[in-house]
Amino acid sequence: SQQGEEDPQALSIQEGENATMNCSYKTSINNLQWYRQNSGRGLVHLILIRSNEREKHSGRLRVTLDTSKKSSSLLITASRAADTASYFCATDEGTSYGKLTFGQGTILTVHP
Amino acid sequence: EAGVVQSPRYKIIEKKQPVAFWCNPISGHNTLYWYLQNLGQGPELLIRYENEEAVDDSQLPKDRFSAERLKGVDSTLKIQPAELGDSAVYLCASSPGLAGGETQYFGPGTRLLVL
Numbered sequence: 134s135q136q137g138e139e140d141p142q143a144l145s146i147q148e149g150e151n152a153t154m155n156c157s158y159k160t161s162i163n164n165l166q167w168y169r170q171n172s173g174r175g176l177v178h179l180i181l182i183r184s185n186e187r188e189k190h191s192g193r194l195r196v197t198l199d200t201s202k203k204s205s206s207l208l209i210t211a212s213r214a215a216d217t218a219s220y221f222c223a224t225d226e227g228t229s230y231g232k233l234t235f236g237q238g239t240i241l242t243v244h245p
Numbered sequence: 246e247a248g249v250v251q252s253p254r255y256k257i258i259e260k261k262q263p264v265a266f267w268c269n270p271i272s273g274h275n276t277l278y279w280y281l282q283n284l285g286q287g288p289e290l291l292i293r294y295e296n297e298e299a300v301d302d303s304q305l306p307k308d309r310f311s312a313e314r315l316k317g318v319d320s321t322l323k324i325q326p327a328e329l330g331d332s333a334v335y336l337c338a339s340s341p342g343l344a345g346g347e348t349q350y351f352g353p354g355t356r357l358l359v360l
Binding site: 166168173174175176177178181221223232233234235236237238 | 249285286287290336349352354356
């Protein structure tokens with residue numbers, strides 16, 4: 134079963150624009166992670182934010198976490214065509230160590 | 246450092262036939278995961294191993310699916326017999342340790358088509 138929902142399901146932007154994806158979840162979590170998946174490939178870990186953190190940066194990525202609203206957002210700044218991929222949030226609920234529950238993903242298309 | 250290796254990359258079989266997928270995790274990674282990913286969906290955990298012990302197999306359909314991780318390294322996931330609804334991508338992932346919340350490293354997956 135999927136833990137959360139991602140919004141939007143699909144996002145189409147031009148190179149250089151910013152892309153924002155949102156993730157909502159249902160239960161308490163230890164941490165939330167974002168992964169990227171290029172077409173026909175495995176998932177690649179992007180960033181992890183712990184439940185006691187509110188914001189985290191990694192290069193052009195900015196992740197926020199609002200545990201009171203049970204939501205997170207991923208911002209990709211100055212997008213590139215190579216950022217075209219599916220993006221998934223995954224939550225570690227802490228009830229079973231190492232178990233991640235993934236959302237349905239956002240398909241991001243960045244046009245050159 | 247080599248990543249997670251999976252084989253085969255693609256498999257086409259007829260329903261009721263058996264099929265097996267193989268995974269070699271990153272060297273030194275104690276934890277190994279098998280996920281099922283349907284088209285347009287996120288991965289769903291099937292089974293998680295800590296070394297050679299299956300510590301979470303609650304989502305594994307045990308009537309037709311089986312898995313093993315001999316010697317705590319490579320792992321095999323088997324379906325017997327396969328059904329049409331098993332068509333999906335089967336992903337293997339590994340992570341270094343026993344604690345929760347660690348980054349998982351994914352293989353490229355095996356895309357299964359059951360006819």
